[in-house]
Amino acid sequence: MGTAAHGADPPRTLPALLLRHAVTRPEAVALRHKVRGRWVETTWSGYARRVAAVAASLRALGVGPGDRVAVHAENRPEWVIADLAAQGIGAQTVGIYPTSPAKEVEYLLQHSGASVLVAEDEEQLDKALEVRAGLPRLEHLVVIDPTGLRDMTGIQTFDELESSDGDVAAYAASVEALDPRSTAVIVYTSGTTGPPKGSMISHHNLMVSGEAFNDWFGTGPRDEILSYLPLCHIAERLMSVVLALMSGCVVNFGEGGPTFATDLRDVQPTVFLGVPRVWEKMLASVEVRMGDATRLKRTVYRIASARSRAIARRRMDGAVTPWDRVVAGLCDVLVLAALRNKLGLARVRVAMSGAAPVAPQVLEFFWSIGVPVREGYGQTECSGPCTLTPMDDVRLGTVGVALPGVELRIAEDGEVLIRWEGVFRGYLDDPDATAAAVDPDGWLHTGDVGELDGDGHLKITDRKKDIIITAGGKNISPSEIENRLKVSQHIREAVVIGDGRKYLVALIGIEGDTVGDWASRRGIAYTTYADLSGKPEVVELVQGVVNEVNTEFAQVETIKKFRLMTKELDHEDGELTATQKVKRVSLARILAADIEAMYAGGAS
Numbered sequence: 001m002g003t004a005a006h007g008a009d010p011p012r013t014l015p016a017l018l019l020r021h022a023v024t025r026p027e028a029v030a031l032r033h034k035v036r037g038r039w040v041e042t043t044w045s046g047y048a049r050r051v052a053a054v055a056a057s058l059r060a061l062g063v064g065p066g067d068r069v070a071v072h073a074e075n076r077p078e079w080v081i082a083d084l085a086a087q088g089i090g091a092q093t094v095g096i097y098p099t100s101p102a103k104e105v106e107y108l109l110q111h112s113g114a115s116v117l118v119a120e121d122e123e124q125l126d127k128a129l130e131v132r133a134g135l136p137r138l139e140h141l142v143v144i145d146p147t148g149l150r151d152m153t154g155i156q157t158f159d160e161l162e163s164s165d166g167d168v169a170a171y172a173a174s175v176e177a178l179d180p181r182s183t184a185v186i187v188y189t190s191g192t193t194g195p196p197k198g199s200m201i202s203h204h205n206l207m208v209s210g211e212a213f214n215d216w217f218g219t220g221p222r223d224e225i226l227s228y229l230p231l232c233h234i235a236e237r238l239m240s241v242v243l244a245l246m247s248g249c250v251v252n253f254g255e256g257g258p259t260f261a262t263d264l265r266d267v268q269p270t271v272f273l274g275v276p277r278v279w280e281k282m283l284a285s286v287e288v289r290m291g292d293a294t295r296l297k298r299t300v301y302r303i304a305s306a307r308s309r310a311i312a313r314r315r316m317d318g319a320v321t322p323w324d325r326v327v328a329g330l331c332d333v334l335v336l337a338a339l340r341n342k343l344g345l346a347r348v349r350v351a352m353s354g355a356a357p358v359a360p361q362v363l364e365f366f367w368s369i370g371v372p373v374r375e376g377y378g379q380t381e382c383s384g385p386c387t388l389t390p391m392d393d394v395r396l397g398t399v400g401v402a403l404p405g406v407e408l409r410i411a412e413d414g415e416v417l418i419r420w421e422g423v424f425r426g427y428l429d430d431p432d433a434t435a436a437a438v439d440p441d442g443w444l445h446t447g448d449v450g451e452l453d454g455d456g457h458l459k460i461t462d463r464k465k466d467i468i469i470t471a472g473g474k475n476i477s478p479s480e481i482e483n484r485l486k487v488s489q490h491i492r493e494a495v496v497i498g499d500g501r502k503y504l505v506a507l508i509g510i511e512g513d514t515v516g517d518w519a520s521r522r523g524i525a526y527t528t529y530a531d532l533s534g535k536p537e538v539v540e541l542v543q544g545v546v547n548e549v550n551t552e553f554a555q556v557e558t559i560k561k562f563r564l565m566t567k568e569l570d571h572e573d574g575e576l577t578a579t580q581k582v583k584r585v586s587l588a589r590i591l592a593a594d595i596e597a598m599y600a601g602g603a604s
Contacts, residue, residue: 013203015088017245022048054085056166065090072096073120095232106131190577198428209383210242223249264344276358284489304331308368359483360396383422398457416450505598506562530566561598
């Protein structure tokens with residue numbers, strides 16, 4: 001099978017790590033997949049055999065070193081199998097978000113020059129077929145679930161790829177020949193201000209990022225992960241592929257979408273990564289559930305929550321007393337253990353928030369219920385997180401300290417600079433953008449503005465391009481205000497506007513479920529999201545949140561007027577990126593009339 005598989009030499013790529021596990025732990029569970037309510041297991045040896053078979057089929061299709069294989073699917077075993085099969089033969093994997101519309105699919109396939117597309121089902125395949133005339137380099141289409149497809153002309157199934165006679169030994173030989181410094185994957189940026197750029201990340205980049213992450217958290221074979229964030233994003237790739245192979249832990253693939261909460265309760269992962277939206281949604285669900293509880297339960301919860309929050313603050317400061325431990329234990333037995341179990345976080349020992357800033361109040365809540373969520377910071381261009389919050393030195397509002405091997409520096413204009421072995425190889429076919437991102441000394445210019453305190457804790461204040469400069473010359477960070485607004489269970493989106501203006505205004509999107517529940521309790525009838533947003537009582541509800549948040553900021557940073565959006569923002573409508581980040585420029589153009597109306601007549 002080769003030295004990489006047998007461990008004579010340390011594995012230098014992810015496929016080599018897979019082969020090592022297949023030899024040393026062949027019958028241990030590597031993957032679980034929920035199919036129609038039943039969990040199906042794949043062992044490490046079975047994982048390697050499936051990857052080797054798909055690798056052989058890709059070679060038979062003419063895929064070789066430097067070629068690109070695109071995967072357009074939800075999280076499932078076939079995604080990571082295709083990924084490692086392509087990497088193992090020297091090809092490069094390109095992930096496409098399941099929510100991407102046909103035009104975006106066309107751009108990503110055309111720009112990457114992918115010769116093979118692995119699509120999940122008829123819906124995703126149709127997007128490629130719609131634009132295939134403009135994709136001369138796309139030679140092969142593969143579908144994972146062919147249900148509903150009537151015409152299979154020129155289309156293969158993933159089962160056919162897996163039925164290849166390819167063996168693990170042949171795959172191992174190609175893995176040994178890999179150059180660790182060559183590109184393993186191409187991860188496209190979210191494209192908030194323009195077309196997405198293809199970040200070329202090497203085998204070595206992925207390995208050093210995984211090693212740093214694994215060493216920091218001490219993950220191992222007994223840990224379990226739920227794979228649910230998009231796998232084409234570097235954060236989930238790091239969890240479900242890189243960290244899983246580095247530590248040998250089990251990766252669980254649920255049925256996704258509406259079943260996420262059930263999947264989370266089923267798995268009760270020990271390692272869990274959530275983006276701010278996930279943590280905010282969990283917090284909102286708890287508050288709604290408590291609103292439906294009996295008076296006794298609400299009272300017990302409020303008392304336990306208040307006590308636990310106070311203890312959590314002291315724990316972060318390293319000032320917990322013996323009496324605090326007694327009270328915390330009692331709160332846990334009476335309320336918090338059951339709450340964690342209900343959320344699916346009963347076994348979590350490593351909890352992280354990343355990909356975007358999260359309000360400190362949200363983190364404080366989870367610490368108070370016994371889920372110590374730690375923030376991290378990183379980018380696609382540095383292969384994942386570069387900073388993490390240490391357990392023994394938590395400072396809310398910061399994103400932690402540099403991982404071992406990572407250098408951090410703040411430029412004269414406040415931009416955060418990063419230098420380490422995880423910095424990417426550059427942007428595909430874009431030398432100018434690459435030169436702008438990485439200077440001759442190897443420093444990655446992140447585009448984020450931040451501060452470093454005397455102990456090395458990093459605070460991100462905003463994106464350089466998002467900083468608002470008012471007509472009076474005041475520099476304002478909109479994300480801090482937006483995140484504080486989104487702490488409310490009633491607000492889903494908040495976009496602060498005011499560049500070149502005399503005062504700040506905001507476009508606000510309500511949280512449909514929680515506001516709908518609030519309205520129903522008060523007998524307020526409504527039909528649609530737009531109807532609900534237009535109710536005077538709802539406007540008054542949001543005004544209360546805005547007023548409260550305004551008390552926490554300087555006068556120049558307060559929101560003078562706001563408008564409630566009449567629809568939920570959507571990726572396909574060009575209002576959000578695939579990673580659910582607001583496209584500020586696009587949204588400002590779409591809602592220009594609303595913005596101008598807020599500035600007509602001056603501040604209220």
